[in-house]
Amino acid sequence: MDIQQEVVQAKAWTKKGKEYIKKRSILKRGIMLYPSLYLAFSHHEDALKATVQHICLCRNEDLLLPDASILEMSQDQFDQLDGYELRFEKNQNSFLVGYNRFKDNEEMIGYIEIVGNPIQKEQYEQL
Incomplete structure (x- = not known):
């Protein structure tokens, strides 16, 4: 960061x-x-398509470039990866995260779930 x-x-x-x-x-x-984004897919064909596509965050003109490797793992293994995830759920840690423009600007409520160390310093220090 x-x-x-x-x-x-x-x-x-x-x-x-x-x-x-x-x-x-x-x-x-x-x-x-140098963020890492892990995406989970139910079907191998969808994962293959994702390995050749990039993500453009237009507001800040940022690009996330693809990685050709596919890691097959269970839901439990995926949930143990270091990082954080926005969970759309209402509980004592929830807050307003935005408005759903596809559902009459309905409020979107969620919380951040942190697993392990989401800030990986090793990759940055090597550059």
Whole structure:
């Protein structure tokens, strides 16, 4: 993880005297360096298709590039991989994670489940 700063502007204009201005703020954001994303598939054919596709996170212009290796494992083995997962479930640790634009902006509630050490430093230190 790396903490980066960015300047953000409010959407709304405010009037200050005879001028209209947009207020600015400084936002500190944790950025993942060299993230690993593990995807689980029920069918081997779907996993094969995923090994040649990339993911583009357009808002930040980030790319996640594919890895051709496929690891076959049980659900229990997958659940033991170091990392974190957003679980869409309501419990005492849940919070509002967004709105579902496909279901009349219905609230999406979930919590983060952390397993092991989700921040792998070994890969970053070798570069």
